[in-house]
Amino acid sequence: MGKKFERKFMHSTRRKLVDMVQTGEYQKDAKLGWTVAEKQRKVGDIWEDEFHKYEKKEGYILKTSKNSDAFQEIRDFVKKQSECSNSECKTVKLSVIDKKLVKRTGLCTTCLLEKEHEIRTAGLWSEYENYKIWTRMIVDGKLRLEQIKQAHDELKQTYEYINEDGSTEKWTMPQSVDDVKAEMMTLIENGTKEIEEIEEKRIKAFNKLKEQNYEHYI
Numbered sequence: 001m002g003k004k005f006e007r008k009f010m011h012s013t014r015r016k017l018v019d020m021v022q023t024g025e026y027q028k029d030a031k032l033g034w035t036v037a038e039k040q041r042k043v044g045d046i047w048e049d050e051f052h053k054y055e056k057k058e059g060y061i062l063k064t065s066k067n068s069d070a071f072q073e074i075r076d077f078v079k080k081q082s083e084c085s086n087s088e089c090k091t092v093k094l095s096v097i098d099k100k101l102v103k104r105t106g107l108c109t110t111c112l113l114e115k116e117h118e119i120r121t122a123g124l125w126s127e128y129e130n131y132k133i134w135t136r137m138i139v140d141g142k143l144r145l146e147q148i149k150q151a152h153d154e155l156k157q158t159y160e161y162i163n164e165d166g167s168t169e170k171w172t173m174p175q176s177v178d179d180v181k182a183e184m185m186t187l188i189e190n191g192t193k194e195i196e197e198i199e200e201k202r203i204k205a206f207n208k209l210k211e212q213n214y215e216h217y218i
Contacts, residue, residue: 084108115217122212127205131218134202141195145188152184 041047041056048054055062082099084091085106091098098108105112119128157177161169173180209215 084111086111119214119217122214124209124212124214127208128214128218131202131205131209134198134205137198138195138202141191141198145191145195148184148188148191152181152188155181155184 041061043056043058045056046054051065053064055064082094082102084094084098084102086108089108089111091108091110094102094108101107101109101112107115116125116128119125155177158170158172161171163169206215206218209218
């Protein structure tokens, strides 16, 4: 006598097919294997997976990319660079010159002229102009000092280069590396003092503008 067939040892999928053949019915909604219980979320809950971020809203779930915040910051920055910052700006369409001014000053040509006219009338043009000049000098000066500091730290007595043909070539400074570093440190120290002096003058110009409530114009 052959071995008795036991349906319980069949794979669940095949057992469903056998039931369909024998009964003519197929349980479409039947669950196979195991299921993971879905976590109950409440309004306001935020969670994320590898690529997306989710937020439970009233009646639905908001799905966004994980990078959506960074992309929005970029879009806002680009938009800011192409729009006049004056909330009362009446310029309908910005020209090429307007857009260049907006990137540099935040204002279109018309708004910038109106602002500068007010400053001239208030007798603060010198402080306003000097503040802008000194600001550029400070930024450029600090950038230059950082370049000298980096060159100072990386300075060597002898440098070795590899030519296109694979051969090597050495170059040695005629001066002592210590002497050159000392000269560079003098430049750094003098440059730092000059920048500090300019910063003090810029603060005085700013305070004069602030006394008459024109600090928001710079």
